[in-house]
Amino acid sequence: MDFFDTFLNLAVLQRSLPMLLQGLWLTLQLGAASIVAGLIVGLIVAMLRMYAVAPVRIAMRMYIDVLRSIPLLVLLIVIYYALPFLGLRLSSFASALAALTLVSGAYTAEIFRAGIEAIPKGQFEAASALGLSPQRTMTDVVLPQAVRIVIPPLTNNSINVVKDTALASVVAMPDLLKQATQMQALTANPSPLIGAAILYIAFLWPLVLLVSYLERRFNSGRRV
Amino acid sequence: MSGTISIRNLRKYYGAYEALRGIDLEIERGEVVCVIGPSGSGKSTLIRCINRLEDFEAESEIRVDGTPVIPGRSLAKVRAEVGMVFQGFNLFPHLSVRENVMLAPRRVRGTTRAEAAVQADRLLARVGITEQADKYPEHLSGGQQQRVAIARALAMEPQVLLFDEPTSALDPEMVGEVLDVMKSLAGTGVTMIVVTHEMGFARQVADRVIFMDAGEIIETGSPEQVLGQPQEARTRNFLSAVLNH
Ligand SMILES: Nc1ncnc2c1ncn2[C@@H]1O[C@H](COP(=O)(O)OP(=O)(O)O)[C@@H](O)[C@H]1O
Numbered sequence: 292m293d294f295f296d297t298f299l300n301l302a303v304l305q306r307s308l309p310m311l312l313q314g315l316w317l318t319l320q321l322g323a324a325s326i327v328a329g330l331i332v333g334l335i336v337a338m339l340r341m342y343a344v345a346p347v348r349i350a351m352r353m354y355i356d357v358l359r360s361i362p363l364l365v366l367l368i369v370i371y372y373a374l375p376f377l378g379l380r381l382s383s384f385a386s387a388l389a390a391l392t393l394v395s396g397a398y399t400a401e402i403f404r405a406g407i408e409a410i411p412k413g414q415f416e417a418a419s420a421l422g423l424s425p426q427r428t429m430t431d432v433v434l435p436q437a438v439r440i441v442i443p444p445l446t447n448n449s450i451n452v453v454k455d456t457a458l459a460s461v462v463a464m465p466d467l468l469k470q471a472t473q474m475q476a477l478t479a480n481p482s483p484l485i486g487a488a489i490l491y492i493a494f495l496w497p498l499v500l501l502v503s504y505l506e507r508r509f510n511s512g513r514r515v
Numbered sequence: 516m517s518g519t520i521s522i523r524n525l526r527k528y529y530g531a532y533e534a535l536r537g538i539d540l541e542i543e544r545g546e547v548v549c550v551i552g553p554s555g556s557g558k559s560t561l562i563r564c565i566n567r568l569e570d571f572e573a574e575s576e577i578r579v580d581g582t583p584v585i586p587g588r589s590l591a592k593v594r595a596e597v598g599m600v601f602q603g604f605n606l607f608p609h610l611s612v613r614e615n616v617m618l619a620p621r622r623v624r625g626t627t628r629a630e631a632a633v634q635a636d637r638l639l640a641r642v643g644i645t646e647q648a649d650k651y652p653e654h655l656s657g658g659q660q661q662r663v664a665i666a667r668a669l670a671m672e673p674q675v676l677l678f679d680e681p682t683s684a685l686d687p688e689m690v691g692e693v694l695d696v697m698k699s700l701a702g703t704g705v706t707m708i709v710v711t712h713e714m715g716f717a718r719q720v721a722d723r724v725i726f727m728d729a730g731e732i733i734e735t736g737s738p739e740q741v742l743g744q745p746q747e748a749r750t751r752n753f754l755s756a757v758l759n760h
């Protein structure tokens with residue numbers, strides 16, 4: 292058995308490349324959409340979790356805890372296969388987007404909360420004493436400072452979201468992994484899988500390096 | 516233009532602990548009142564109730580210029596009119612010195628950026644910080660930061676200024692520059708309530724000195740009376756402890 296013929300067969304890779312790139316494009320679309328939606332959900336949930344009336348606060352806390360407990364794959368399968376029994380039939384892309392957003396939103400909410408709670412009480416007091424409204428205090432004083440704290444963990448979470456998009460292949464979404472497994476079946480050769488792995492790494496390694504860089508930079512305690 | 520403060524039966528609990536035990540106090544427009552007393556006597560709590568950074572009991576009443584300090588629309592009015600200077604400065608670290616001063620006029624009053632900048636530079640000149648307007652707070656000394664904090668409070672053109680131990684966090688050599696700015700404000704018509712351990716400042720600038728202990732006003736009067744001839748044993752003990760230390 293020749294290693295290269297089996298795992299890095301150039302002819303197979305070349306034949307698979309168009310499909311792999313199609314899959315990559317879908318993976319990136321799903322990842323980007325889930326990251327953005329997760330940020331919006333997370334910020335709203337964090338605000339409600341901290342400042343809403345008690346019943347809403349409790350509901351948000353349950354949302355956060357439940358979605359951090361449920362395996363993403365289970366959530367995805369429930370959305371895709373179980374919701375149709377309630378008359379809600381989502382496409383594989385929409386199901387994956389919903390699952391990734393719900394989970395990412397829960398993690399993001401906790402990241403935002405930690406960032407906001409790291410802002411000293413005196414900042415809130417100074418803003419209130421000047422007559423700034425609670426909303427203004429958030430947007431003009433607290434969040435600009437919290438952003439510096441939350442960017443490294445948010446980037447980290449984004450990496451996880453992109454990695455987790457691979458689960459969408461389970462509900463037949465033709466993402467990078469799904470395309471690779473299909474080409475593997477078609478060509479009876481695992482090279483497309485290796486090609487997919489290399490593409491994931493090529494996209495995510497720079498982000499991993501970025502997180503390390505941001506953590507070093509933000510932890511050095513300097514103003515940005 | 517006004518700046519009267521009326522406090523009736525002010526009670527404040529932290530949990531079961533009664534930090535203020537029924538304070539009554541009337542302060543006139545333009546008056547400079549220094550509040551002294553041992554640590555934990557309720558001085559900070561008292562002035563933090565005036566702009567409602569602390570909630571207080573419903574039976575208590577505080578009015579600033581006749582406006583009750585209760586949550587809601589009137590509180591925004593009170594806070595826009597009452598400035599506060601904190602022991603720890605609490606400048607906004609992500610904003611330049613000038614932007615620190617500009618923020619409230621722009622966001623609360625809707626002043627234009629250009630107008631707010633002109634006003635900020637005027638106020639920074641007044642507290643002697645012209646050179647540092649484009650720097651960030653972390654690059655300023657403690658004394659400079661506290662003077663910026665005073666300029667920031669002045670930007671809302673307050674009728675009342677509350678100071679909570681404004682020089683306690685400063686290195687000794689910087690106390691004077693902050694006290695000088697505060698002296699220059701006394702007598703300009705703004706009402707000042709100053710929690711301080713600077714007895715020299717109180718003697719020189721205060722119209723009235725209030726001695727607090729255990730959540731109550733124990734003694735009140737002119738600086739000569741309270742600092743010179745204290746009537747209460749607790750005041751005498753406190754003063755001798757402070758002055759002999
Ligand atoms: N946030 C708080 N929670 C509980 N107790 C407090 C709080 N703030 C102040 N206290 C207590 O209330 C009393 C008065 O505090 P404070 O007004 O800060 O005194 P002072 O400014 O005169 O030193 C103290 O006994 C203090 O421990």
Ligand SMILES: [Mg+2]
Nearest residue numbers: 558559560680
């Ligand atoms: Mg105090």
